[in-house]
Amino acid sequence: xxxxxxxxxxxxxxxxxxxxxxxxxxxxxxxxxxxxxxxxxxxxxxxxxxxxxxxxxxxxxxxxxxxxxxxxxxxxxxxxxxxxxxxxxxxxxxxxxxxxxxxxxxxxxxxxxxxxxxxxxxxxxxxxxxxxxxxxxxxxxxxxxxxxxxxxxxxxxxxxxxxxxxxxxxxxxxxxxxxxxxxxxxxxxxxxxxxxxxxxxxxxxxxxxxxxxxxxxxxxxxxxxxx
Numbered sequence: 439x440x441x442x443x444x445x446x447x448x449x450x451x452x453x454x455x456x457x458x459x460x461x462x463x464x465x466x467x468x469x470x471x472x473x474x475x476x477x478x479x480x481x482x483x484x485x486x487x488x489x490x491x492x493x494x495x496x497x498x499x500x501x502x503x504x505x506x507x508x509x510x511x512x513x514x515x516x517x518x519x520x521x522x523x524x525x526x527x528x529x530x531x532x533x534x535x536x537x538x539x540x541x542x543x544x545x546x547x548x549x550x551x552x553x554x555x556x557x558x559x560x561x562x563x564x565x566x567x568x569x570x571x572x573x574x575x576x577x578x579x580x581x582x583x584x585x586x587x588x589x590x591x592x593x594x595x596x597x598x599x600x601x602x603x604x605x606x607x608x609x610x611x612x613x614x615x616x617x618x619x620x621x622x623x624x625x626x627x628x629x630x631x632x633x634x635x636x637x638x639x640x641x642x643x644x645x646x647x648x649x650x651x652x653x654x655x656x657x658x659x660x661x662x663x664x665x
Contacts, residue, residue, distance in 0.1 A: 520583050
């Protein structure tokens, strides 16, 4: 897995997050005890493609990726929005304004910067190597707009950095929406994939899946992904 809060990340030396807890709950039901490793995003994706019998989470299931892996999910469905400071003198409200903004900062690699380039953005700063860096850049005035996290992720980093409510403004443009899945390399045993899918369905039917998700969300609960 890669570092992407609040779905999978490391805290006080322990791997945690929504998807991590769900994967552990699945393994408790299936009797598996696979090692979970934290890797940079691009390395994790390359490992999934090239190392036999590998599992990766959390991965957006997109049409381009559909045939590359075997899938178990969805875990949750999420969206990506741009964010700027609420006190900005130039609030962005349209895609045209966004595409002509002086600078948009995103992470240096991964699905989001690739998506933005495909959409035709030419004002991207891809110098950030982590989500945390994006928020620090925005707060320090080193960038005007950041794109990289779901609303749940923005809520997580706002808590971590002590960003007061109302400081950040979600620009009302849903740039991307897709479900998050657990992805299996193509050589993974079909019986294993089926067992994980069945275990996830058990968690969903029992209400445990929702309980795990809610533990990581801000007080407004399921409204974290509202437009």
